[in-house]
Each structure stands twice: as structure tokens, then as C-alpha cells.
Amino acid sequence: MRDLRIFLAFAIFPAFAFLAACGGGSSGSSNSSSTTTTTQTIATSGANVASISVNAGPNGNYVNGAFASVTVCVPGTSNCQTIDGILVDTGSYGLRIISSALTVALPQQNASDGNPVVECLPFLDSYSWGPVQTADVQIASEKAASVPIQVLSDTDFTTPTACSQGFPSADTLTTLGANGILGVGLAAQDCGSACVQTGATNPGLYYECPSSSCATTGVVTGEALAQQVINPVALFTTDNNGVIVELPAVSGGEVTVSGSLVFGIGTQSNNALGTATIYTAPNAAFTTTYKSQTYAESFIDSGSNGYFFPDSTIPVCSDITGFYCPSSTENLSATNQASGASGTVDFSVANADALFANLSDNAFEDLGGPAGAPANYFDWGLPFFYGRNVYTAIEGMSTPGGTGPFWAY
Amino acid sequence: MSNTCVRKSWRLLAIGAALAVVSAPLPARAALGGDSASVQADQLHMQGSLRTTAAAAYTMHEIQGASGTVVREYVSAAGASAGKVFAVAWQGPWRPDMRQILGNYFEQFAQAAKSQSKSRMGRKPLMIELPGLVVEQSGHARAFAGRAYVPDMLPTGVRTEEIQ
Secondary structure (H helix, E strand, O other): OHHHHHHHHHHHOHHHHHHHHOOOOOOEOOOOOOOOOOEOOOOOOOOOEEEEEEOOOOOOOEOOOEEEEEEEEOOOOOOEEEEEEEEEEOOOEEEEEEHHHOOOOOOEOEOOOOOEEEEEEEOOOOEEEEEEEEEEEEEOOEEEEEEEEEEEOOOOOOOOHHHHOOOOEOOOHHHHOOOEEEEEOOOOEOOOHHHOOOOOOOOOOEEEOOOOOHHHHOEEOOOOHHHOOEOHHHHOOOOOOEEEEEEOOOOOEEOOEEEEEEEOOOOOOOOOOOOOOEEEOOOOOEEEEEOOEEEEEEEEOOOOOOEEOOOOOOOEOOOOOOOEOOOOOEEEEEEEEEOOEEEEEEEEEOOHHHHHHOOOOOEEOOOEEOOOOOOOOOEEOHHHHEOOEEEEEOEOOEEOOEEEOEEEO | OOOOEEEOHHHHHHHHHHHHHHOOOOOOOOOOOOEOHHHHHHHHHHOOEEEEEEOOOEEEEEEEOOOOOEEEEEEEOOOOOOOEEEEEEEEEOOOOOHHHHHHHHHHHHHHHHHOOOOOOEOOOOEEEEEOOEEEEEEEEOOEEEEEEEOHHHOOOOOOHHHOO
């Protein structure tokens, strides 16, 4: 645990403890639940290891985004394209690529009546819209054949108002800030059984668009599980039970942070669970207790760019929305709990205005913001990943630590 | 004192249909800022079941939607906003029909949602805090929770923490 590490460091190296207390300089991982400290090991080689980088992203203004390269091919051919700047997101499921970044012509997925299938996926402050197409996907040396992906585009098919719901789209480089999203979270399909049947229970993600004027002609369609946009890891031929995001500790703010996205859990010599504590997440959530408040739907999400949680005692920034701006850095603590597992996490929230004042920095360990209410969610975003290897096991997949879904760190 | 009653959706559908026949048609949408009749309109729209809980300053109508998302609508019991929906909260695998639940506040919400700063980009919860309207949403894929309320319509003594 980090506090133990700080204690040990304090006992041995007082000057080092000062750095750790300032939120920097700590090089060990926080994944030990025993009394020994562990050192974070980041895999750098192997067929299941993809390099990732926290940087400004392809639009040059992303904060706390981890980006990977993904290769997509016309199924069954060597007609391929490698696209960088794809956001690694453990909080969503499936591969999405903006249409302007895509140069290979992927086959369109059609419904049984021949009409193109187009997807609407809601996010917290936006939505994605665009056709479902099929690609062979390769990341590192891992391959998945005929993967349904979403091609993000506002122009190929006009967007139904039932999809936009007043939100802005995030389908272009300037509105997404990335060339795409690689959703490698706890689930396989991005919708699941709810989207299979039409009718009142269908949440309305998949549309049939008989013409490009889909705003008037589109209808919500039932989408079989095998047709739905899916976490490509679940379709890899090997190392397909989950991922590990491995990023080193960050000291304050940094321009670039390099790490690895490792595929498989306990399937190779470089992806063992080791001493990581397993937090089962039967409903894609565990419980976080913060300042005596219980957040029963809490989650770990590399696609969130900060720690997001409600705390009315920390001032929010006045000039930028959605971030905290305390007058001095808040050193905080919370406890994560799941069946048979519990652990304390120390973290800090600094003044976002002060962090962002350094325009060249893109990785911040102390970035946080409000989560609003209902107060069920404590969102452990990318800063949580700095300095610890975080395992995400896919639902229904077996690992040496049990069957997913779970997180471990 | 709280009074809770649970009704089956088919019964409310029947009641709603009867109301539509004998009285003026239900508003197509009203929700936030609308009167309690708009709760029934939302309930019909969501094809869900309804549970009502009374607190001192308001009545909370909880609609369990067919797609798994729960919407709670808060109707003021007294004061200037008596009988009006002053807040709406939601939680479930998908966000609700925002146009339906925000009613006349929808355009104001949509304007604000589209004008969020993108100078330093990232993915984070929705936080719209206007003088006359607050809309918040947090969660992740397949798990959404949020709320919207009109600060000026909050009944005396009601804390915003109660809206969830």
C-alpha cells in the first residue's frame, strides 16, 4: 500500500519521503495487500504487448489520454491500415474509429433486409454515431477476425434526434480529440442482450438506415450479440480474457508517459496476476468509501481523464467546467471494496488551472473533478493508473484469479 | 410520514388511457417545470411502472422504465412551485429520453451541452451549472446516472443532495 511505502521511505530516506508526500517520486506499485512492498514491472516485450503513450493525442490538446496504435484490415485480406492515436478506454467496449482517419474501405454490416446498420452510442457528455463495419483487427501481434467496429461519422447517415438527445457528437478529430476509441473494459459487447430484441426494452443503440437520410428513415433494429460492436480482445485467438494497463508513476505533470497495454491475464509469463488484489465487479462496479460516504457503483476507467467524485468542500474551477481547483493540493484517501477484497488508495487533487497553465504537459497525476449526483459513482480515471498495473478481466472469461468481470491492481 | 404505493404498469396504462379520454390530452412532454400530469406522460412514454413516495416538501414519482433505467421526478408540495416538477434524476444502463424529461428546459440544456469548453480535451462527467438550470451526468458505458433541477424551483428546506 502506498501509505506503507511512504512510511518505509520516511523511515529510511527522509528526503525521498518528502517527494512522495508531494505526490511524486514514488516508483513502487500500490498493488500489494500484504506487508511487503512491491516494485512495478512494466512489460516491454512480447507478442501480447502493445506500446501506449500518454500525450496530447492526434488533435494536440488531450489531457490524460493513453493512446495506442491499432491495425485494421479488410477481412481475410492483407489490405490493412495502422492507425495511431486510438484512446485506450477500460470504461467502454468496442473499437471505434473516426471516418477521416480510415483509408481502407471496410465492408458495411447490413441487416437481414440489406439495410445498413448504424450505431448510436451514448457517452456522458456526448454521443458517437456512425455505421457498423467489419474488420480484422490486430494490436501488437494479437489478431481478431471479422470484428464489428463503429466508424464514427456525422455525414454518412444523418443522425436521428432520438440519438443526439441534445448532446454534441464526438465523431471527428476535433470533437473526439483522438482517432478512435479502443474499448477494452469488463464487458464484451457494447450493448449486450438488451439490444437483441426490438420493442420497449431495447435502448435504441442500433439503427437500420434504409437511406442516408437516417434521421427520417432510420428505425431501431434488433442486433444479435455476434453482430454488436465488441471489445476486440474478446475475439483474439489467444490472450483474450482481459488486459493490463501498465503506466509508470507520474511526477506532477509530464509531457509524455510511455507504458504498455498487455493482453491476457495469466496466459503468458509477462501477464501473471502476481500479488495484485482482485476486486470482483459483478455489475461492472465495486464500492468506494470516501469521507464516510459509500459509492456503490464505483469503477476504474482509463478513458476518464481524472478522478471524478462528488465533494462539495473542494472548489470547482471557475473558468473551466468539470475540474476541481483547490487553493492548495488536497491529499485524499478512499477505500475500495469488493467481495473478499479491500484496499486503501491515497491520491491527490491539485488545482486544475495551475496544472493546465503548463501547456506542454499532458499527463497529470493530480487531476480531479466533480461527478455530480446521484452520488453513486467514484470514477477512478487515468491518474489512478500511474504507478500501478491495472488488470481488467472480461465478463465470462476465466483467468487464474477466477472468472471475469473483475479488476485487479 | 411517507406513503408508498406500487402499481402495475398495465393498470396505469389503463388509467392513463382513461384520463386521456375523459380530460384534456396529456401533454406530449412537460417533465421538468411541468405539472404532475407530465409524470404520467413520462411514465407512458417509458412504458414503465410507477412508485410514489411522499416527503414533507415534495412527492417523488419513481418510474421504472422498460429498458432498465429508473427516472425519479420530484413534484413540489407547496410554495411558488407547488405541483410542479422541480427536479428529475435517473440511473440505469442507458440515459433517458432527455427531450422527454427536460421538457421546456431541453433547448437550454442542449445549448449548454454543445458549448462545453474543448480547449483541453478529455472524457469526464457532464456538469452543466447555469443560474437557471443544473444538469449532471456521470458513470460509464452501460451505466449512467444523472439529475437535472431548476434551482429557483427548489422547495424551501430541500437540499440538492436529496435529488438522486
